[in-house]
Amino acid sequence: MSVATVMAIDDDPGITALFKRFLQPAGFKLCECHHALNAEAKIEEALPDVVLVDLYMPEVSGFELIERFHERWPDLPLIAISGTDKVADVVRAMRVGAWNFIEKPILDFDAITDILRVAISRARKIREKIRAEEYLHQQKENLEHLVAERSAALVKTNRELQETIKKLQQSQSQMVQQEKLASIGNLAAGIAHELNTPVGFVFSNFHSMKDYILKFRSLIEKYRDFHGRLVGVDGVPVAEREALAKLEESLQLDFILEDLDELFAESEDGFERITSIVTKLREFSRVDQRDETSLYCLNKAIDTTLVVARNEYKYDAEVRTVLDPKLPEVYCHVGQINQVILNIIVNAAQAIKEQERQGFGVIEIETGATRECVWCRIKDDGPGIKPEHLNKIFEPFFTTKPPGRGTGLGLNISYDIIVNKHQGELIVDSEYGQGTEFTIQLPRCQVV
Ligand SMILES: Nc1ncnc2c1ncn2[C@@H]1O[C@H](COP(=O)(O)OP(=O)(O)OP(=O)(O)O)[C@@H](O)[C@H]1O
Ligand SMILES: [Mg+2]
Numbered sequence: 001m002s003v004a005t006v007m008a009i010d011d012d013p014g015i016t017a018l019f020k021r022f023l024q025p026a027g028f029k030l031c032e033c034h035h036a037l038n039a040e041a042k043i044e045e046a047l048p049d050v051v052l053v054d055l056y057m058p059e060v061s062g063f064e065l066i067e068r069f070h071e072r073w074p075d076l077p078l079i080a081i082s083g084t085d086k087v088a089d090v091v092r093a094m095r096v097g098a099w100n101f102i103e104k105p106i107l108d109f110d111a112i113t114d115i116l117r118v119a120i121s122r123a124r125k126i127r128e129k130i131r132a133e134e135y136l137h138q139q140k141e142n143l144e145h146l147v148a149e150r151s152a153a154l155v156k157t158n159r160e161l162q163e164t165i166k167k168l169q170q171s172q173s174q175m176v177q178q179e180k181l182a183s184i185g186n187l188a189a190g191i192a193h194e195l196n197t198p199v200g201f202v203f204s205n206f207h208s209m210k211d212y213i214l215k216f217r218s219l220i221e222k223y224r225d226f227h228g229r230l231v232g233v234d235g236v237p238v239a240e241r242e243a244l245a246k247l248e249e250s251l252q253l254d255f256i257l258e259d260l261d262e263l264f265a266e267s268e269d270g271f272e273r274i275t276s277i278v279t280k281l282r283e284f285s286r287v288d289q290r291d292e293t294s295l296y297c298l299n300k301a302i303d304t305t306l307v308v309a310r311n312e313y314k315y316d317a318e319v320r321t322v323l324d325p326k327l328p329e330v331y332c333h334v335g336q337i338n339q340v341i342l343n344i345i346v347n348a349a350q351a352i353k354e355q356e357r358q359g360f361g362v363i364e365i366e367t368g369a370t371r372e373c374v375w376c377r378i379k380d381d382g383p384g385i386k387p388e389h390l391n392k393i394f395e396p397f398f399t400t401k402p403p404g405r406g407t408g409l410g411l412n413i414s415y416d417i418i419v420n421k422h423q424g425e426l427i428v429d430s431e432y433g434q435g436t437e438f439t440i441q442l443p444r445c446q447v448v
Contacts, residue, residue, distance in 0.1 A: 004120050007031040007048035009039045009065065010081060011057045015104070019052065022109040028116065036060040043069065043076075049120045050077040052102065055089055063096055070097025075126045077119035173396040173409045174416065184342070185284070185335060188308060192281035199278065203271050210264050217257055224248075280304040284338050295329040296337065298367050298376050298442070305341045313349035317361040317380070324368045330442045336417045337442075340426075343410035344378045344438045350401070351382035351436065373424065373444055379437040385430040393428065418442070 006028045008016045016032040023030050031046045033039050036059040043051065051069065055062035066078050080093035080101040090101050099119050102112055227244065230236045248254075284304040306319060313319060345363065352361030364379045385393060392398045394415045399408030411426075418426040422442055430436040 003027060003029045004049040004116070005029045005031060005046060006050050006052065006116060007033060007039075007043060007046060008052040008081075009033045009036060009057075009062075010052070010054040011036070011059075012054070015054070015081070015106070018106060023113065023116075026109075026113045028113075036062075036065055039065055040068070040072075043073075048076075049123065050079060050116050052079050052081050053098070054081045054083070055093060056083060063092060066093055066098050067096035075123055075130065077123045079115060079119060169396045170412075170416075173412050176407065176409055184308070184339075188281040188284050192278045195274065195278050199271070199274050203275075206267060206271065213260060217260060220253070220257070277307055280307040284308050284335075293331050293333050296332050296334050297327055297329045298337070298374055298440075299323040299325075299327050301334070301337050301341050302365055302367065302376065305338050305345060308338075309342055309345045309349070312346050313352075313363060316353040317349055317363045319345075319363045319365065322364070322366045326369075327367050327374055328369055328444060330374050330444055332422055332442060333417070336421065340414040340417050340440060341376070341378070343414050344440075347410060348378060348380035348382060348436065350406075352380060355383055369444070371444075373441040375442075376440045377437060378440075379435065381435040384432040384434050384436055385428070386432050390428065390430060394426075 004027070006019070006023055008019045008030060010016050010032075011034055013032070013034055016030070016034065020030045020032070031042065031048060033042045036057045039053075053062045053065050053069075062080060066080060069076060069078055077099045078097055080090065080098040081104060082089050082093070082101050083104040093101060099122070100115050102115060106112065227241070230241065280303065283300065284307070302321060302323065306321075345365075348363045352363070355361070362381050364377075366377045366379075368375055389398075389400065393411050395408075396412040397408040398412075399406035401408075415426050418424045418440055424440065424442040427439045427441070428436065429439070
């Protein structure tokens with residue numbers, strides 16, 4: 001065991017010499033200090049294990065020293081040397097930081113060495129405890145640091161997972177929607193194709209028939225004229241002429257001949273409508289160029305989409321269009337833009353239908369342009385969207401429709417098409433109980 005160092009601070013050299021005499025044989029090393037003002041520097045230099053402080057010295061009082069040293073080195077044992085037997089001094093010294101006290105005159109050396117040993121051992125224990133506490137504190141900090149690091153890593157992983165889930169949902173949503181788009185497109189294209197051939201030959205036959213019938217009509221008119229001129233001519237059998245006149249009358253020949261023109265006109269109008277529907281169905285699907293962008297007019301998109309969506313709205317809503325006749329064309333994916341307009345119109349129609357109202361609802365479609373963009377507003381007077389749903393409607397799979405009726409992908413994919421694929425904007429404005437308005441904005445002169 002190393003030798004313990006004792007510092008004795010006392011202005012009386014006799015006392016310190018006495019300490020030296022009996023402490024050195026007892027295994028202590030003694031440092032003497034006779035000037036209280038030097039004491040602090042001496043402690044710093046000698047690093048004693050225990051310090052003896054006389055309470056009454058001329059330069060500075062021992063109480064003051066004890067208080068200062070205790071504050072600076074709380075684990076340094078300070079033993080007061082009290083020349084008096086005043087209990088009050090002892091109590092005061094202990095209060096300001098003394099660990100123990102030794103009474104002058106110094107008589108019982110063994111008792112003093114015991115006091116010193118106990119103080120040193122206590123100080124060691126305190127230091128060990130402090131070290132252990134410091135160690136524990138350090139470990140705790142390390143642990144907390146580690147936990148914080150791991151938590152941050154977990155949070156990061158969790159965020160990445162969420163991102164991945166979102167991306168997966170997005171791509172799933174896109175796949176489903178593309179599938180949907182393709183099937184609607186294919187369906188429309190298929191119907192258009194199927195109709196085209198029979199409509200073609202029916203139309204061609206109709207023209208031939210019209211030609212024949214007009215020929216018959218002019219012939220009949222000639223016969224009738226001739227027949228009229230036979231009245232009263234000798235040799236013409238009266239009974240047969242009258243029978244012919246009766247037959248004409250019963251067949252309503254006059255009416256038929258007159259009605260023919262109207263029938264032809266109506267049928268031609270019908271053929272034109274069928275041809276226009278077939279053309280619009282083909283336009284809507286654009287099967288041949290679904291992946292390409294081209295200059296396209298939003299008015300046309302509305303026109304064609306209304307044909308495809310007609311069955312969805314015709315029993316519940318009236319569609320009113322105010323289309324800007326000078327609307328500029330924009331570069332876009334035609335099939336995708338048609339799909340967005342279809343989604344929004346079908347949503348409006350379904351929302352109105354779900355109200356089960358008495359009369360028809362109204363879907364207003366308007367187009368226009370600014371210097372930067374062309375826009376299309378689709379407004380319905382349906383039930384509106386609840387405020388708490390408004391910020392969710394563009395999320396994938398958000399739907400308020402019963403299972404099997406809505407997948408909750410329509411607006412999500414529409415947003416993706418307009419905002420991400422065309423750098424445009426898709427804005428919703430809805431008041432619950434009043435109706436909903438969607439605005440599509442597509443930048444002008446943008447090649448996507
Ligand atoms: N015009 C509207 N009026 C009222 N609510 C609407 C309207 N448009 C959309 N919504 C609400 O937004 C939800 C999400 O619409 P979205 O088109 O994304 O999905 P969906 O119509 O439910 O299903 P999907 O289009 O995939 O068949 C709808 O379920 C509905 O609650
Ligand atoms: Mg929808």
